Amino acid sequence: METFDLSIIWAVIIGFSVIMYVLMDGFDLGLGILFPFAPDEDARDVMMNSVAPVWDGNETWLVLGGAGLLAAFPLVYSIFLPALYIGVFLMLAGLIFRGVAFELRFKSRRNRHWWNRAFSWGSAIAAFAQGVVVGAYIHGFQTEDFVYTGGAFDWLTPFTVVTGLGLMAGYALLGSTWLILKSEGHIQDWAYKITPMLLGIVLVVFAIVSIWTPFVNQFVWERWFGNLRLIWIFPAMALFFAFLVFRSVKQRRESYPFLATIGIYVFTYLGLIVSQWPMIVPPNYTLWDAASAPESQLFLLIGVLFVIPVILVYTAWTYWVFRGKVRVGEGYH
Amino acid sequence: MELDPLVLSRIQFAFVVSFHAIFPVFTIGLASYIALLQGLFFKTQNPAWDRLALFWTKVFAVVFGMGVVSGVVMSFQFGTNWSNFSLAASNFIGPVLSYEVVTAFFLEAAFLGILLFGRGKVPQGIHLMAATIVAIGTFISAFWILSANSWMHTPAGVELIDNRFHVTSWREAIFNPSFPYRFSHMAIASFITGGFVVAGVSSWFLLRGRDPEANRRALSMCLWLLLFLTPLQAVVGDFHGVNTLEYQPTKVAAIEGHWETATNVPLLLFALPDQEAQENRFAVGIPNLASLILTHSIDGEIPGISEAPPEEQPPVMIVFWAFRVMVGIGLLMIATAFTGLILRRKGRIYESRLFLKTLVGMISLPFIAVLAGWIVTESGRAPWLVYGIMSHADGITPSLTGWMALFTLIGYVLVYAVIFYAGVYYLTRVVRNGMLPEHEHASVDRDADRPKRPLSAAHTPFDDDVDPVRS
Numbered sequence: 001m002e003t004f005d006l007s008i009i010w011a012v013i014i015g016f017s018v019i020m021y022v023l024m025d026g027f028d029l030g031l032g033i034l035f036p037f038a039p040d041e042d043a044r045d046v047m048m049n050s051v052a053p054v055w056d057g058n059e060t061w062l063v064l065g066g067a068g069l070l071a072a073f074p075l076v077y078s079i080f081l082p083a084l085y086i087g088v089f090l091m092l093a094g095l096i097f098r099g100v101a102f103e104l105r106f107k108s109r110r111n112r113h114w115w116n117r118a119f120s121w122g123s124a125i126a127a128f129a130q131g132v133v134v135g136a137y138i139h140g141f142q143t144e145d146f147v148y149t150g151g152a153f154d155w156l157t158p159f160t161v162v163t164g165l166g167l168m169a170g171y172a173l174l175g176s177t178w179l180i181l182k183s184e185g186h187i188q189d190w191a192y193k194i195t196p197m198l199l200g201i202v203l204v205v206f207a208i209v210s211i212w213t214p215f216v217n218q219f220v221w222e223r224w225f226g227n228l229r230l231i232w233i234f235p236a237m238a239l240f241f242a243f244l245v246f247r248s249v250k251q252r253r254e255s256y257p258f259l260a261t262i263g264i265y266v267f268t269y270l271g272l273i274v275s276q277w278p279m280i281v282p283p284n285y286t287l288w289d290a291a292s293a294p295e296s297q298l299f300l301l302i303g304v305l306f307v308i309p310v311i312l313v314y315t316a317w318t319y320w321v322f323r324g325k326v327r328v329g330e331g332y333h
Numbered sequence: 334m335e336l337d338p339l340v341l342s343r344i345q346f347a348f349v350v351s352f353h354a355i356f357p358v359f360t361i362g363l364a365s366y367i368a369l370l371q372g373l374f375f376k377t378q379n380p381a382w383d384r385l386a387l388f389w390t391k392v393f394a395v396v397f398g399m400g401v402v403s404g405v406v407m408s409f410q411f412g413t414n415w416s417n418f419s420l421a422a423s424n425f426i427g428p429v430l431s432y433e434v435v436t437a438f439f440l441e442a443a444f445l446g447i448l449l450f451g452r453g454k455v456p457q458g459i460h461l462m463a464a465t466i467v468a469i470g471t472f473i474s475a476f477w478i479l480s481a482n483s484w485m486h487t488p489a490g491v492e493l494i495d496n497r498f499h500v501t502s503w504r505e506a507i508f509n510p511s512f513p514y515r516f517s518h519m520a521i522a523s524f525i526t527g528g529f530v531v532a533g534v535s536s537w538f539l540l541r542g543r544d545p546e547a548n549r550r551a552l553s554m555c556l557w558l559l560l561f562l563t564p565l566q567a568v569v570g571d572f573h574g575v576n577t578l579e580y581q582p583t584k585v586a587a588i589e590g591h592w593e594t595a596t597n598v599p600l601l602l603f604a605l606p607d608q609e610a611q612e613n614r615f616a617v618g619i620p621n622l623a624s625l626i627l628t629h630s631i632d633g634e635i636p637g638i639s640e641a642p643p644e645e646q647p648p649v650m651i652v653f654w655a656f657r658v659m660v661g662i663g664l665l666m667i668a669t670a671f672t673g674l675i676l677r678r679k680g681r682i683y684e685s686r687l688f689l690k691t692l693v694g695m696i697s698l699p700f701i702a703v704l705a706g707w708i709v710t711e712s713g714r715a716p717w718l719v720y721g722i723m724s725h726a727d728g729i730t731p732s733l734t735g736w737m738a739l740f741t742l743i744g745y746v747l748v749y750a751v752i753f754y755a756g757v758y759y760l761t762r763v764v765r766n767g768m769l770p771e772h773e774h775a776s777v778d779r780d781a782d783r784p785k786r787p788l789s790a791a792h793t794p795f796d797d798d799v800d801p802v803r804s
Contacts, residue, residue, distance in 0.1 A: 070426070077423070085733065096405075100402065
């Protein structure tokens with residue numbers, strides 16, 4: 001009984017870290033993806049400055065989730081990482097380049113175009129790799145006796161390419177709605193213009209993945225077309241929020257598009273979780289199979305329960321301090 | 334040629350961890366030094382201390398940032414290349430490594446920000462407190478990492494059930510037998526590294542006549558510190574060696590290039606260990622000295638490498654020579670520290686250009702010594718990942734192929750080459766910019782400064798054509 005409780009608590013903590021990461025790093029990765037398409041250099045400055053104070057804190061959740069996995073659900077760690085070996089490397093390389101580019105772009109002028117490139121490519125690759133992880137998770141992993149037994153490129157299938165591109169579009173959507181919130185004038189106009197297009201791409205991918213998913217995974221098929229009718233509320237809510245994004249962009253509301261996009265993510269994420277629940281390493285292992293010893297889960301829980309409020313307060317404080325519009329020429333550096 | 338994923342993974346881990354280690358080994362020492370400078374400023378109100386503190390805080394910010402970036406990669410290495418080990422040891426390694434992350438977050442969120450950007454905005458006492466807590470925090474981070482590492486050398490407090498370690502005593506596992514020695518050795522190494530870097534940079538400034546007052550103070554402090562710490566490190570290292578003799582005799586035998594168990598073992602100064610023939614070529618040594626050092630008795634018996642079957646022996650050539658590099662640099666450091674004392678007594682410590690130039694030249698040596706030391710201890714436990722229980726071959730990711738490991742090895746080398754080049758280039762600029770003139774000193778204030786983006790504290794342009802004010 002004790003094991004049961006701790007594993008659930010940890011599933012909630014890690015699930016929370018993952019969605020926090022996706023939402024928060026999502027919009028700054030999204031801005032990186034949109035970077036080359038920006039109307040002018042002013043827009044690029046505003047885009048970068050709008051996330052400069054927060055992007056690093058956003059990645060906190062990735063590290064917390066990753067470390068928590070090793071401690072609480074080591075099987076996830078020891079199967080996902082080998083299975084996604086090449087993809088993990090590409091994601092890390094992307095995140096590193098983009099992080100360093102972020103810092104050094106502000107401090108250079110002659111070399112700025114190089115850092116611009118590193119920023120957009122790094123963001124795009126990291127976003128694609130993360131989308132591929134989602135696709136690979138839906139697919140499931142070839143395992144035997146708690147060990148990954150598949151090949152180096154099992155993660156790269158037409159299905160995962162679609163989810164990879166889908167998450168890129170999704171992050172771009174978070175980025176454009178964030179930009180609506182944080183910018184004004186011609187930059188905001190541009191963000192308003194591209195948002196419905198990005199939303200359209202996201203919805204197309206959403207449809208393709210939804211139709212395709214039950215075919216790549218029997219378990220998911222049974223989950224969705226079995227007795228659990230109630231779960232259809234998740235995609236319904238996601239679609240409702242997509243409609244809200246569309247409508248609020250038309251009405252030129254400023255904060256609604258971003259908030260509604262978060263709604264799309266939250267309900268898509270919940271839909272994804274219920275698709276596989278309680279499988280954490282599909283198709284063979286549940287979260288209890290993947291759990292570490294209860295005493296280990298408990299030992300770390302004490303520290304994590306202490307630090308999560310600190311991170312939340314710190315995060316909220318940062319966003320509060322840097323609230324409001326970012327204007328052209330009013331840089332942080 | 335057959336690509337061996339095991340060899341490539343070991344090279345990759347060694348590369349990634351070595352690249353990472355050079356940053357924290359410096360920041361740990363530097364954080365304490367900054368706290369000391371802040372403390373001196375708080376007590377004496379002499380602005381020289383404050384200017385030194387500000388300058389070294391900028392350097393700290395950049396190096397810390399690079400340490401964080403390279404550290405993120407580390408946390409994935411265990412899973413990508415050593416998944417069997419990760420799963421087996423997760424009950425202990427998982428929480429311990431996560432506690433390091435928790436510590437680091439807590440620090441960054443709360444105190445690093447105040448240290449980097451709170452100057453002039455928070456009361457001096459609070460600023461000093463933040464500097465002190467950051468310094469303590471770097472030690473707590475090192476505590477967890479070294480605990481995990483030491484446990485792999487001298488596993489304790491666990492039992493193996495169904496190929497998984499289960500913790501039976503957290504206290505015994507965390508404070509495992511080699512941990513206190515490794516932690517002390519590493520902590521002192523960090524102080525020595527920080528000391529030589531600060532001494533070298535101060536000498537560089539003194540050679541150019543820049544800010545003589547502050548830099549003389551810095552140099553003098555460092556030399557006193559080094560005079561005390563470099564001999565102490567030799568003593569602690571000796572204790573560490575005796576502890577290793579008890580738990581990992583084969584490693585010590587490899588360090589000594591000592592093949593057959595014997596008494597009156599000589600200390601070899603030079604040799605070319607031949608693993609296949611299980612003997613040394615061209616050995617030159619001092620009779621009885623190894624026995625004396627390790628057992629504190631001339632005719633003490635030391636077990637030889639051949640006590641372990643050939644497939645359980647470490648690569649003797651690497652261990653033997655890495656150890657001599659470490660100790661050689663250590664002796665050079667002691668000599669330098671004592672030269673400083675002699676020059677000080679003659680009153681020529683700041684005038685002897687040769688001595689100052691030597692100190693500048695020695696900036697890189699502590700880093701080489703630290704890496705050599707890690708090569709000794711890590712290669713020396715081969716083929717064991719968890720000593721005596723799990724070998725490298727048992728711990729590796731089963732699905733990993735040679736070309737996958739090669740691909741990411743080349744990839745990490747390329748990524749790090751770019752990052753390292755940009756980082757060191759930038760760091761050099763920060764150092765060259767030097768300390769702010771006193772009238773500018775008070776006016777540094779920027780909204781963009783973010784604690785979790787330590788580089789934003791450096792205020793130095795990356796290339797030349799940015800506005801000349803230290804932006």
